[in-house]
Amino acid sequence: DAGVTQSPTHLIKTRGQQVTLRCSPKSGHDTVSWYQQALGQGPQFIFQYYEEEERQRGNFPDRFSGHQFPNYSSELNVNALLLGDSALYLCASSRGSSTEAFFGQGTRLTVV
């Protein structure tokens, strides 16, 4: 079992650009959540996908959007990147809403 995998591991983008991050959930998991972790802070919930629909959303602007595919994998898209979007983006998967969440290793995004 490969666990939760994310790609890419590191990314450097220029302010104003767009970025897409990818996540494959742990085998048997159908729910994917995305978190933003700024340096020295706890992860902040962005949104959660289940059955290819956004089920919950945190306090993030519409520049942050996502998608879930029929195989349960997910993408996080961020448009019009700001310097403040620089962070570690973590994906977590679970089976429904009743099991513990397992995290991927994250994608380190740097906006310059």
Added chain:
Amino acid sequence: GENVEQHPSTLSVQEGDSAVIKCTYSDSASNYFPWYKQELGKRPQLIIDIRSNVGEKKDQRIAVTLNKTAKHFSLHITETQPEDSAVYFCAASTRGGGGNKLTFGTGTQLKVEL
């Protein structure tokens, strides 16, 4: 929405001593409280969790206690070892019924000194 506060932000103990990290939450509907350990440059890893129908849970050297009335929960690590050095995050969630969004505390940097 839920707010989770965590203390202390840094904690230094001697090897073999105990370490205690405390968290408080604001939403009385929260019913699931996991603790994650994050080593530098690595993913958060679940080390123990507790549900609101239980007051205490233990797993070897790690224990978590929950006081629903006071809305606080704590992580206890006994006989600390150098490999326990990491950042620890508490979190709160309302599980079931349409989602399990985790609200995290700000983290505690635990350093176990030889």
